[in-house]
Amino acid sequence: MIHGNDMHFETYLFYLRELMRFPTLFTRPDQIESAMERCRDCLTRHLRGYRVYRDRQDNLIACPEDIDPQKDLIYLSAHLDTVDADASEWDPPFSPFSLYEDDHQMVGRGVSDCKAGVAFELFLAHLAGTGQIALSNLVFTITFKEEGAGIKTARQIGKDLGHALPVSRKDTFFIVLENNITVSTPPVLSFYTAERGNFVIRVSDTIDRLKIILSGLKQWNPVSIRPDAGVFGPETTVFTQKGGHVCSVPRKKNLLTRVIEQSGSTDFLLAGDESGFGVVPSTIKKGRTQSPVVHHLVLSNRSFDTVEAVKAQLDGIPYREVKDFSISQGMNFDAAFSTHPLYRFLQDDRRNGLDIRHTHNIGASDATIVTRCMPPEFLHRFYPIVMGPGTRSQRTATPPRLTHGKNETFDKKSGKAGVEFLVSVLMEMGGIHPSGHNQADTGKGGQPSG
Numbered sequence: 428m429i430h431g432n433d434m435h436f437e438t439y440l441f442y443l444r445e446l447m448r449f450p451t452l453f454t455r456p457d458q459i460e461s462a463m464e465r466c467r468d469c470l471t472r473h474l475r476g477y478r479v480y481r482d483r484q485d486n487l488i489a490c491p492e493d494i495d496p497q498k499d500l501i502y503l504s505a506h507l508d509t510v511d512a513d514a515s516e517w518d519p520p521f522s523p524f525s526l527y528e529d530d531h532q533m534v535g536r537g538v539s540d541c542k543a544g545v546a547f548e549l550f551l552a553h554l555a556g557t558g559q560i561a562l563s564n565l566v567f568t569i570t571f572k573e574e575g576a577g578i579k580t581a582r583q584i585g586k587d588l589g590h591a592l593p594v595s596r597k598d599t600f601f602i603v604l605e606n607n608i609t610v611s612t613p614p615v616l617s618f619y620t621a622e623r624g625n626f627v628i629r630v631s632d633t634i635d636r637l638k639i640i641l642s643g644l645k646q647w648n649p650v651s652i653r654p655d656a657g658v659f660g661p662e663t664t665v666f667t668q669k670g671g672h673v674c675s676v677p678r679k680k681n682l683l684t685r686v687i688e689q690s691g692s693t694d695f696l697l698a699g700d701e702s703g704f705g706v707v708p709s710t711i712k713k714g715r716t717q718s719p720v721v722h723h724l725v726l727s728n729r730s731f732d733t734v735e736a737v738k739a740q741l742d743g744i745p746y747r748e749v750k751d752f753s754i755s756q757g758m759n760f761d762a763a764f765s766t767h768p769l770y771r772f773l774q775d776d777r778r779n780g781l782d783i784r785h786t787h788n789i790g791a792s793d794a795t796i797v798t799r800c801m802p803p804e805f806l807h808r809f810y811p812i813v814m815g816p817g818t819r820s821q822r823t824a825t826p827p828r829l830t831h832g833k834n835e836t837f838d839k840k841s842g843k844a845g846v847e848f849l850v851s852v853l854m855e856m857g858g859i860h861p862s863g864h865n866q867a868d869t870g871k872g873g874q875p876s877g
Contacts, residue, residue, distance in 0.1 A: 473556025544604025585800030606817025651699030
């Protein structure tokens with residue numbers, strides 16, 4: 428029905444192109460709102476028998492009005508917001524907020540993280556609305572804000588589980604459609620049931636004191652720094668690095684670490700943006716002052732440390748939580764999922780030209796947020812799984828393609844294999860079924876009519 432069908436993949440790409448028309452910076456809720464309403468229109472138009480609504484944190488939810496609690500229940504989730512981008516860092520012909528596309532790729536901010544995942548949800552809704560598949564116990568969620576500082580709106584989804592949102596008396600699956608595909612031959616789709624935590628703090632002091640603090644926090648990676656005073660003049664030194672997502676740049680390879688370590692008491696530094704704590708800065712400025720200046724340094728700990736372990740590391744250090752520690756600890760469902768029949772299906776599946784691997788997420792996603800906020804009485808039959816069709820960073824490509832940096836790219840060949848694989852997984856789970864009829868609301872070749 429779907430596997431190997433180029434026309435179906437063109438329908439998927441149609442929705443991805445549509446989403447790329449909307450910049451959706453996490454710092455601009457007005458932008459996200461416009462795109463969210465476009466998604467709401469699509470889900471409302473195509474999902475008959477569904478209640479489509481916005482929850483208290485503005486997430487978009489499409490839930491079947493007729494849920495069978497005696498059967499497995501599947502949630503799909505993807506976030507619509509993106510990090511920002513500096514257009515001057517992108518390599519021509521690429522630009523962050525103007526989609527570049529050719530036969531092999533699509534390039535633009537958010538194309539893989541995580542609009543590729545949102546597009547998959549819209550694609551499935553389209554197939555259902557045009558009679559090409561039928562849906563069963565499948566819930567669609569699109570998260571308003573996952574990136575950067577501030578409230579993570581997936582909190583509301585977690586809190587609503589078992590109350591405003593259904594859970595199954597059997598198993599409930601929460602599939603987060605992140606950018607999980609590595610471009611290689613063959614492409615690799617990694618799925619995760621464990622994620623490292625994402626603790627973020629701010630410490631404020633002079634450079635000499637910050638150097639001492641940094642040297643004692645070996646698991647913490649600097650992501651931004653700003654001075655209270657200082658004017659950059661002609662003597663300013665500018666350092667550059669590739670940048671990108673902090674989870675893919677170890678502390679030792681992060682140039683900001685070395686610049687801080689080698690700075691003197693009267694140097695002042697500016698790099699990165701506190702609100703974008705998931706990004707290693709690509710530009711670092713260093714100037715000189717007459718006397719020591721207080722700096723505000725943001726540090727990130729991406730590990731499986733517990734809240735208690737992190738607080739022990741920080742004992743005696745004045746700090747502020749940039750991200751709430753209550754939702755910062757990672758998750759690990761590996762042991763529980765390893766005995767599930769779905770795990771065996773994922774491990775054994777080598778169709779669609781993909782290599783499937785089970786590993787852990789070096790970053791963090793809405794899967795962790797939901798499991799940290801949901802009622803604990805449902806956790807024993809709840810399975811968060813992170814696997815999506817978007818492309819991971821290609822740091823060694825020429826030019827580099829960085830998810831939270833320059834030239835963010837969706838690779839079409841591997842993306843097509845990923846979309847087909849995800850469809851096969853949902854069919855195995857019983858969330859989608861073949862449908863024996865087509866309806867008339869498609870254009871030529873089954874393409875969306877509008």
